[in-house]
Amino acid sequence: EPEVTQTPSHQVTQMGQEVILRCVPISNHLYFYWYRQILGQKVEFLVSFYNNEISEKSEIFDDQFSVERPDGSNFTLKIRSTKLEDSAMYFCASSDPGLSWTEAFFGQGTRLTVV
């Protein structure tokens, strides 16, 4: 069964450092997303991406964040200067616009710890 894969599974970084979280969406999907989940809280939308551009972003997704599709398979989230409050699970997801029911498939997540 096709799945969304994320690397690394756990990333520890010092405050102020840049991190890049990587995702390989399901191969025939065209919409890509990043969500985050602070420990014990609900999952929050960050950004959606389609046709090589951001289609929607939340108020959380400020200038510190950026997304990129550097090649035909990877989708990345960059945080330029990490803050303690960026510590969370980050989930990548993808969906197929050809489906009438727009289910998003999620990866296993990257746990980001900022120290």
Next chain:
Amino acid sequence: GESVGLHLPTLSVQEGDNSIINCAYSNSASDYFIWYKQESGKGPQFIIDIRSNMDKRQGQRVTVLLNKTVKHLSLQIAATQPGDSAVYFCAEKERETSGSRLTFGEGTQLTVNP
């Protein structure tokens, strides 16, 4: 067993019992709703979905009920098993198109006792 949405984030049931997990949503413009299951250390996993023009949809051992009048969604799990233990989130979309954001609810921790 039954949860009361955001005010009761945990639900404990005996194996074999039926479980009901409730969710209140706030956006009356939402037209598509999904239940996700999240096991510890994993990403949300799709369980079942429902469009706003329906009030009930059934899957394997699961049923979703939608009451748009009071903006309430519920997930019923029949014959709950230990493998059903997880956090359950309802999520909504404002329009049923790929690319629109999912807004998640707070989640309910379901514990199934053998």
